[in-house]
Amino acid sequence: MVLVYTHEAFRGHVTPPGHPERVERLAAVERGLAGLQVERRACPLGDEAEVLRCHPAGYLARVKAAVPSEGWAQLDGDTFLSPGSFEAAMRAVGGIRAAVDAVVSGEARTAFVAGRPPGHHAERETAMGFCLFGTVAIGAKRALDHHGLKRVAVVDFDVHHGNGTQDLLWDEGRCLFASTHQMPLYPGTGRPEERGAQGQVLNVPLREGSGGRAMREAYERLVFPALEAWEPELLLISAGFDAHADDPLAGLEWQPEDYAWLTERLCDFAGGRVVSSLEGGYDLDALAASVAAHVGVLEERGR
Numbered sequence: 198m199v200l201v202y203t204h205e206a207f208r209g210h211v212t213p214p215g216h217p218e219r220v221e222r223l224a225a226v227e228r229g230l231a232g233l234q235v236e237r238r239a240c241p242l243g244d245e246a247e248v249l250r251c252h253p254a255g256y257l258a259r260v261k262a263a264v265p266s267e268g269w270a271q272l273d274g275d276t277f278l279s280p281g282s283f284e285a286a287m288r289a290v291g292g293i294r295a296a297v298d299a300v301v302s303g304e305a306r307t308a309f310v311a312g313r314p315p316g317h318h319a320e321r322e323t324a325m326g327f328c329l330f331g332t333v334a335i336g337a338k339r340a341l342d343h344h345g346l347k348r349v350a351v352v353d354f355d356v357h358h359g360n361g362t363q364d365l366l367w368d369e370g371r372c373l374f375a376s377t378h379q380m381p382l383y384p385g386t387g388r389p390e391e392r393g394a395q396g397q398v399l400n401v402p403l404r405e406g407s408g409g410r411a412m413r414e415a416y417e418r419l420v421f422p423a424l425e426a427w428e429p430e431l432l433l434i435s436a437g438f439d440a441h442a443d444d445p446l447a448g449l450e451w452q453p454e455d456y457a458w459l460t461e462r463l464c465d466f467a468g469g470r471v472v473s474s475l476e477g478g479y480d481l482d483a484l485a486a487s488v489a490a491h492v493g494v495l496e497e498r499g500r
Contacts, residue, residue, distance in 0.1 A: 209281020229488030243290030355437020358387030409455035438478030
């Protein structure tokens with residue numbers, strides 16, 4: 198069965214009223230998990246040394262110092278800190294570490310980290326797009342540097358380009374980073390010519406309104422052949438569900454069955470060793486349905 202990592206501390210990351218990345222997302226995720234055969238585990242508190250795999254010490258110190266004792270602190274136009282935000286972010290780091298360790302060791306085949314804040318927009322020294330630390334990139338670096346894997350892949354199917362993950366892995370020749378995302382859209386990165394320092398970045402922009410059929414064609418034509426050639430020993434997924442047709446922040450018009458199809462196909466790589474981590478998804482009903490579709494496949498493939 199699939200391992201699901203979460204923690205009550207994620208509820209302590211509180212954003213201002215009306216912010217799309219809100220505590221209520223956790224309840225939607227739980228609705229999506231209801232009825233699935235999962236093994237729940239608490240996210241341990243991440244070590245700062247894990248953060249330092251991708252972010253410099255000065256940046257880590259600045260984020261920690263910016264956490265308010267009450268109310269909110271604002272890091273950019275849409276990235277906020279509350280008193281519980283640092284612990285939540287460090288639990289997300291601890292969750293991805295634990296999930297990678299469990300899957301690489303053979304304890305489980307698949308894992309899903311249901312944490313927040315998300316991470317794929319956080320660049321080396323810049324918090325942005327609701328994100329503080331690049332959790333999936335940190336997980337990839339742990340697999341490579343701690344476990345000694347030779348080739349890892351990260352696939353990001355969030356509707357927004359994972360500019361942070363790309364930045365953190367730009368020079369990492371042992372990791373393929375592949376992203377499908379709506380363009381034009383925030384944050385404005387993710388053009389096909391952005392290829393990484395060693396040609397190991399693959400960006401596949403999709404047009405607004407193009408739907409699940411265009412997504413499937415893009416993966417069949419570009420992403421799956423790249424993964425097959427790469428032969429990763431572990432696949433990490435930045436699982437954003439804001440490409441859903443009902444999501445308020447974008448317009449790719451995907452449906453839950455698209456997430457199920459994509460997850461099933463991604464589990465064909467890396468010997469089925471897959472670690473997924475929650476990113477976006479802001480319509481609560483759509484998030485619940487998409488999580489059910491995604492983790493349902495991870496549960497089946499994890500048996």
